Amino acid sequence: MNSKHKLCMIPGPVEFHEDVLTSMSTLATSHVSPSFIPIFGEVIELLRKIFCTEKSQPFVVSGSGTLGWDMVASNLIESDEDVLVLNTGYFGDSFADCLQTYGVKVTQVKADIGDRPSLEEIRQALTTKKFKAITITHVDTSTGVLSDIKAISTLVQQISPETLVIVDGVCSVGSEEIRMDEWNIDIVLTASQKALGVPPGLCILIASERAMNVFHNRETPIKSYYASWRNWLPIMNSYESRKGMYFATPPVQLIFALHTSLKQIISRPLELRFQQHKEVSNRIKNSLEELGLKFVPKNREIAANGMTAVYYPEGVKATDLLPKLAEQGVVIAGGLHKVIGPKYFRVGHMGISVTEPERKHIDNTIEALKGNLKDLGCKGDN
Numbered sequence: 073m074n075s076k077h078k079l080c081m082i083p084g085p086v087e088f089h090e091d092v093l094t095s096m097s098t099l100a101t102s103h104v105s106p107s108f109i110p111i112f113g114e115v116i117e118l119l120r121k122i123f124c125t126e127k128s129q130p131f132v133v134s135g136s137g138t139l140g141w142d143m144v145a146s147n148l149i150e151s152d153e154d155v156l157v158l159n160t161g162y163f164g165d166s167f168a169d170c171l172q173t174y175g176v177k178v179t180q181v182k183a184d185i186g187d188r189p190s191l192e193e194i195r196q197a198l199t200t201k202k203f204k205a206i207t208i209t210h211v212d213t214s215t216g217v218l219s220d221i222k223a224i225s226t227l228v229q230q231i232s233p234e235t236l237v238i239v240d241g242v243c244s245v246g247s248e249e250i251r252m253d254e255w256n257i258d259i260v261l262t263a264s265q266k267a268l269g270v271p272p273g274l275c276i277l278i279a280s281e282r283a284m285n286v287f288h289n290r291e292t293p294i295k296s297y298y299a300s301w302r303n304w305l306p307i308m309n310s311y312e313s314r315k316g317m318y319f320a321t322p323p324v325q326l327i328f329a330l331h332t333s334l335k336q337i338i339s340r341p342l343e344l345r346f347q348q349h350k351e352v353s354n355r356i357k358n359s360l361e362e363l364g365l366k367f368v369p370k371n372r373e374i375a376a377n378g379m380t381a382v383y384y385p386e387g388v389k390a391t392d393l394l395p396k397l398a399e400q401g402v403v404i405a406g407g408l409h410k411v412i413g414p415k416y417f418r419v420g421h422m423g424i425s426v427t428e429p430e431r432k433h434i435d436n437t438i439e440a441l442k443g444n445l446k447d448l449g450c451k452g453d454n
């Protein structure tokens with residue numbers, strides 16, 4: 073690794089494993105080459121394991137996480153249908169915005185900053201009309217708030233069982249537990265560059281059999297060309313049965329990289345991975361709490377395990393902290409939320425930085441944070 077490399081401790085892109093990067097440097101390879109077809113096929117199979125599902129349909133398409141919203145809006149929801157959006161920050165606003173772009177009628181349950189909608193509020197909202205789908209941002213990267221997708225899905229089964237449960241897992245897949253089949257989740261969408269530890273450029277979405285039936289039985293035309301599953305489903309089926317097929321050129325090198333990363337992830341028990349993310353999250357949060365800092369999530373129970381959002385101490389601004397940390401080789405992120413943006417910072421702790429402690433990414437990050445925050449007047453005893 074380049075000694076001048078600064079650790080990228082933001083909530084995605086995260087640090088990449090050397091073997092993942094090496095996969096990116098595969099020589100020019102046809103997307104229908106016998107050396108690529110089985111790799112893509114295996115990626116599709118591995119994704120089912122990562123999402124704990126037997127029969128759901130994975131889609132792996134060039135783009136970023138945002139394309140997942142367009143896929144949901146254009147393939148599953150028809151114009152004028154109602155969708156309930158649970159909003160825990162910036163990404164809830166954007167998902168709603170995307171749905172509205174396609175003529176979807178959006179109702180939002182918005183939590184106060186740092187909070188999440190209560191089950192009671194969700195229950196009430198679900199009884200007001202018939203919703204085609206409910207969307208949940210599993211971890212809103214702007215606030216670091218973690219939603220309880222299992223409890224929400226259980227509630228939806230009770231109150232409105234036909235409503236599709238759609239999870240934006242861009243900042244949670246690979247760092248938080250997701251059991252698609254067991255929890256009756258219909259869609260999980262994510263991107264390559266967050267906890268899956270692959271360079272940016274892939275949208276990864278997985279749809280339950282029920283969601284695929286809704287798609288097959290839709291009545292109105294799909295209002296997207298590139299995002300249409302009518303175009304992508306035959307491609308996914310074809311590669312899974314180890315045959316090449318063309319719709320739009322897949323990013324061959326990124327798919328090699330994803331294959332490497334998924335193999336690494338699946339080589340160890342997923343439970344261990346999630347446990348490690350919890351432990352590291354606690355270590356980071358404890359260190360910051362000891363310095364007297366306050367988190368954006370209103371309590372630790374609803375805080376994400378793959379990232380931490382923290383308010384600056386009184387009188388400290390982004391420019392006082394972020395450039396100094398970067399100088400010392402640790403890059404963290406500023407705030408993203410529309411209202412509190414300048415008042416807080418975010419640290420990502422996902423992927424190999426967490427699962428391979430011998431790299432000392434977390435130790436170095438905590439040390440740099442502590443040193444700089446103490447210089448800026450934070451308390452602390454050691």
Ligand SMILES: *Cc1c(COP(=O)(O)O)cnc(C)c1O
Pocket residue numbers: 084136137138139163209210211212213240241242243263
């Ligand atoms: C990063 C992120 C997105 C957007 O993903 P891109 O890959 O940047 O398009 C959407 N939702 C959440 C929760 C995210 O963290």
